Amino acid sequence: MLTRRELSAKMQYKRANLLEAGRYLFLENGLQNTSVDAIVRRANVAKGTFYLYFHDKDALLNEIVYDINRSVLLKAYRKAYALETGDYTARFIYMIDDIINHFAEKPRELALIRKNFSWPLLKERITSVGEDLELTEVLNSLAKGLCIEDINLDEAKNVIYATVEMCFSLCYSCIINKQPSDMETMKPTLYLIIRKVLG
Amino acid sequence: MLTRRELSAKMQYKRANLLEAGRYLFLENGLQNTSVDAIVRRANVAKGTFYLYFHDKDALLNEIVYDINRSVLLKAYRKAYALETGDYTARFIYMIDDIINHFAEKPRELALIRKNFSWPLLKERITSVGEDLELTEVLNSLAKGLCIEDINLDEAKNVIYATVEMCFSLCYSCIINKQPSDMETMKPTLYLIIRKVLG
Amino acid sequence: MLTRRELSAKMQYKRANLLEAGRYLFLENGLQNTSVDAIVRRANVAKGTFYLYFHDKDALLNEIVYDINRSVLLKAYRKAYALETGDYTARFIYMIDDIINHFAEKPRELALIRKNFSWPLLKERITSVGEDLELTEVLNSLAKGLCIEDINLDEAKNVIYATVEMCFSLCYSCIINKQPSDMETMKPTLYLIIRKVLG
Amino acid sequence: MLTRRELSAKMQYKRANLLEAGRYLFLENGLQNTSVDAIVRRANVAKGTFYLYFHDKDALLNEIVYDINRSVLLKAYRKAYALETGDYTARFIYMIDDIINHFAEKPRELALIRKNFSWPLLKERITSVGEDLELTEVLNSLAKGLCIEDINLDEAKNVIYATVEMCFSLCYSCIINKQPSDMETMKPTLYLIIRKVLG
DNA sequence: TATGAATGAGTATTCATTCAT
C-alpha cells in the first residue's frame, strides 16, 4: 500500500471516496453487513481498486475507527483547554462530558469503535515516526498535569488510560445497552469517581 | 426448546457434552473459526441434535460466556470473603486480584468474554425469577458494603459496576495487548485507583 | 396404514385432527412451508403418531387435495341439478359458475390443488372398490347427458374432462395470476366456449 | 445482473453453458433433485459464477421454461402457416398437433413446464419493450384470424388462450398420466372440440 | 493505475423419518 503523501490528487480522491463509503456503510449496517462490493459501489470505484488502497477490509475499518477516536478525543480536549477557568479535574471532566455527549448523539460510532477498537493500532499510529504528534501531545499533557503523590510519568499515563477506558466502557454499556442505568443517571456517579481518582 | 429442569439424565449429558465442546473450541479457535459441525463432532452428537438443545450457535456462546463470567466472579468473591482479616477495600482488591490472576492464566477466556460479553444478557439471567440468586447477592453485598458519603444504594451499585468494568477493560488491554503496559506493571496503579474510588 | 373403518373412535379423532391441521397449514403457508412438526403440534399429537396414520407428508396432502376437489365438485353439481329449469348446458354452466365462485372466494384452495393435483390419485380413489360411488355417478351422469352427434360414452367423458380441465386452468390463471384477464372478464368468453362445445 | 446484450462473447459462452446444463439436469432430474452444485459442475464453471448470470436457481428455471415454451409455440405456428392449403381452423389444429407430437416425444419438457409454468412470466417477457415481437405477433395473428360473431379482439385473445390452455392441460394429463385416456385416443375428441370452439 | 469477471472455500440450518421405550 502506498503512503498518503505518494498519492496523486486523483488517487487521494478515490481513497477519500472509499473511506467515506466505508464509514457510511459500517456505521449504517455494521461490519458484518457491509461487503467490499457495497463499498466500491458507493465509492464509484472498481472492485480491484479497493485493494490498491487498502490491504483488506479490516485495514479500512481500522483507519475509520482510528479517525473517529482521534477526532472525538482531540475535539473534546481542545474544547476543555479552551476554557478560561477550571482546574485540571474540572477540565478533564469537561472533556469526558464532551465525549459522552458526542457518542450519545452518534451511538453507531460508539458501537463501531467499541466492538472493533484496537489499542495497539492506536498506539502504533501514535508512535510511528513523526506521525500524529498532536494526539501524542494530548496524552502527554494530560499525564503531566496529573497531581497524585509519589507518582511518576508512566504511572500517570496509566491512570489516564485507566480512567479513559472506564469512561468508554461506561459510555458503551449505558448508551447502547442502557445498563446498569442510562447515561444521564450514570454521569454524576462517574464524575464523582473521576474526582476521587484524579483529585 | 426445553428448559433445563425438564431434561432427563441422558439429555443432561448430551447438553453438557455440547457445552464442553463449544467451550473448548470457542476458546481454542474463537467464535468465527468454530463451526457447528466441529462442535457436534467433538460432542459426539448428530448435527440436528445441536438444535434440540440450543437455538443457534450464538445461544450456545451466550451460555458459555455467562458461565465463565459467573464462575470467575463467584470464585473470587468467595475467596475474598473467606479472608479473616481486611477491610472492605482490601477484600475488594483481593477479589479483583483473583480475577486478574485467573485471566492472566487463561487469556483465551478473557478474549472470548470481552469480545462477546453482553451485559443485558447477564442482567436478564440474574433477574429472571428465582434465577441466580447467588450472583445477585454478590452484587448487592458489594454495593451495600460501600461507604461513600451521601451515596444511595443505586449509586453504590453503579460505582461497583464502573469499577469492575474498568478492571475488566484493563485486564483485556494489558493481558491481551500488553498495552499501555503489562498487567503486573499496571496492577499497583490499578489498586491505587481502586483505593481512591472506594476509600 | 390402516383403512378408515378399522379405526377406533379415538383414532378417528386423531386422524381428523391431523387432517384439519394439515389443511389449515397447507392452505395458510403452502406445501413447502409446512413441516410435519408444525402439523403435529397443531394436531396435538406426537411426531411418530403422524406416521401411524399417513404414510408420509405427501399422503396427507393427497387426501386433503382430494377432499377439496370432491366437495367442490359435488356441491356445485348438486346445486346445478337442484335447479327446476334449464337445459343440460345451462345446468353445466351453472355448475362451473359455482365452482368459479367458490375458488374466487378461496384462492388458496385453488393454488393448493392446482399445484398438487394428481389426476391418477383421483381416478384411483374413484375406482377403488365400493369407494366414492357418488363422484363416479356425477361424472357418468354428466357424460350421459351430453348430446353431440356420433359420440360414444367414452368420448363424451373425454369431452367433459377436457371442458372441466379448461375451466380449472382458466380459474387458476385468471384468479391467481389475473392473466390473461381477471375472472369476471373471462367468464362470458368461457361460457360462450362451453356453449359451443356442449351445444 | 447484466442484461444479455452487455455480455462479451466469453460471457455469452458461460451463460449458454449454464443454460444448457440447467436444461439437461432439470429435464433429467426435476427441479428439486437438481442442485446448483450439479449445474455448475456440468457447466464447468465456479459456484459463484452462477450467481453472476442468474439471480438464483428459480431465475434459471424460468428462463429455461420460457425458452421451451417459446420455441415449441413458434415452431408449431410456423409449420402450420407454411401450409399451402387449409382454413384457419385446420391450421390451428395442425399447430396443436405439432405441439402434442413434440411433447409426446419429450414428455420431460412437458412435465417441467407444466409444473413450473408461469403465464405472468411469459406475459412479462412478451411485453418488455422491444422484446419478443415474434411471439407477440403469433398470438395477435391467431386472435385476429378468429371468426366468431360479435367478438372483439380482447375476447378473441381470451378464446385463443383458453383453447391453448386446454390443449396443454390435456397434453399433460394424457401424456404424463395417461388419464383419462392416452393422447392418441384423446386427439380426435380434442380436435372435435377445437372445431366447435373456433368454427 | 484501473478494471471487473471469475473464483470456490466455507456453513448454518432444516426436516422428514425412524425406533427404542
Next chain:
DNA sequence: GATGAATGAATACTCATTCAT
C-alpha cells in the same frame, strides 16, 4: 397404539480476494 429424542443428509448462497487485460 403412542411417544418424542435422535438422526444426518442435503443445499443455496456469500464475499473477500485475485489476476488477466
